[in-house]
Amino acid sequence: MDAHEGFIFENYSEAGGRKYFTNDNALMIDAGIELIYGMYARKELTDNQFYYCLCSVLEAADRVSNTTGFYSAYLKEFNKVSLKPIEFKGFDLKDSVASNDVYLGDANDLLQEVSGDILYLDPPYTNMQYSNVYHVLNTIAQNEKPVIAGITGRPEGRNVSPWSHKKKVEAEFRTLVESAKFEFLIMSYSNESIMSSELIADVMSSYGKYESREIPHKRFNLGTNVSDNKQVVEYLHVLHKAG
Ligand SMILES: C[S@@+](CC[C@H](N)C(=O)[O-])C[C@H]1O[C@@H](n2cnc3c(N)ncnc32)[C@H](O)[C@@H]1O
Structure with a gap:
């Protein structure tokens, strides 16, 4: 070449x-x-x-x-x-374990056309x-x-992205939880994020049965991927959406 x-x-x-x-x-x-x-x-x-x-x-x-x-x-x-x-370099391709569809777009727009059993979310959680x-x-x-x-x-x-915007994230999150046509919503988020766990719990609880899991995790310095020996709490927020 x-x-x-x-x-x-x-x-x-x-x-x-x-x-x-x-x-x-x-x-x-x-x-x-x-x-x-x-x-x-x-x-x-x-x-x-x-x-x-x-x-x-x-x-x-x-x-x-x-x-x-x-x-x-x-x-x-x-x-x-x-x-x-x-x-x-070349790389190995793995056979997929199921048939998948891949979408590229804004989450809240896509939720107008996509529905299912479990919606797993890993949104941005800082203002980056x-x-x-x-x-x-x-x-x-x-x-x-x-x-x-x-x-x-x-x-x-x-x-x-509104998910990385302190003033816009809450409205975006509320819209998502309300409009998602999924039985379960599971969202990863940390305690060093722009929405508090209390707010997430409050929003999710209004749409069904809510629970959360906490996983302590070493904090990694953004960009260097090196731990600074501090701990963060990674949360899994789980909502079983009512009817
Ligand atoms: C924490 S990262 C998720 C990383 C992913 N789990 C992975 O392993 O590659 C958040 C992702 O959300 C995307 N994002 C930001 N705003 C979004 C929006 N409004 N709709 C959909 N995706 C968005 C970002 O571009 C970024 O890729």
């Missing part, structure tokens, strides 16, 4: 003024995107082959990113892993916006050329 000067090289490499990737790695990420999207457009890849190859590019890029794992900023100096030449933290990977995955701004090059007008 030949190196290609594309959006990642022009904006997220040292030459582009933002040290998310070395120049050589950024050129190869662009080459990967160009190749896969080009082949898919020419119908030389099936959907499954396209997603498999795209995943390989994303994982390869992530392994050599000069970040803490979050793309809200890049490190001042290239770290050890980012200086390694990028490697596109995922669209900021993973913006470079989103741009690679969707082969986008967004208008970007600032030192970190965040795209303008990204989706902002």
Whole structure:
């Protein structure tokens, strides 16, 4: 695969003024995107082959990113892993244990059309916006050329989730609990989250039989994945929705 000067090289490499990737790695990420999207457009890849190859590019890029794992900023100096030449690898696919449907969209919108027995939720629980933290990977995955701004090059007008917004989360959560057409709702949340356990218990209890489980867990420093030796309480909030 030949190196290609594309959006990642022009904006997220040292030459582009933002040290998310070395120049050589950024050129190869662009080459990967160009190749896969080009082949898919020419119908030389099936959907499954396209997603498999795209995943390989994303994982390869992530392994050599000069970040803490979050793309809200890049490190001042290239770290050890980012200086390694990028490697596109294959990976094993597992047979699914059941037939699945995958949706991409806002949870409350999807709940208008999806129903079932158990709804498991793992929503954001801090004010960290995922669209900021993973913006470079989103741009690679969707082969986008967004208008970007600032030192970190965040795209303008990204989706902002109400689940990461202190003032909006409660209304969003109430709507979800009320509208979900599921017998059981199970939600993971921690005690260091923007909604209190009392509030969650209060909302869920108004729609049926509520109970919770607490699991003490080591706290991990965001971005470094290293424990700071403090404990958090992880909750499983369970609602058996009445009729
Ligand atoms: C705590 S993470 C869940 C991680 C997931 N359990 C996993 O293992 O990959 C929260 C996820 O919710 C997504 N999210 C944020 N707001 C959302 C919304 N309104 N509707 C659906 N998903 C949302 C975020 O993009 C993020 O991927």
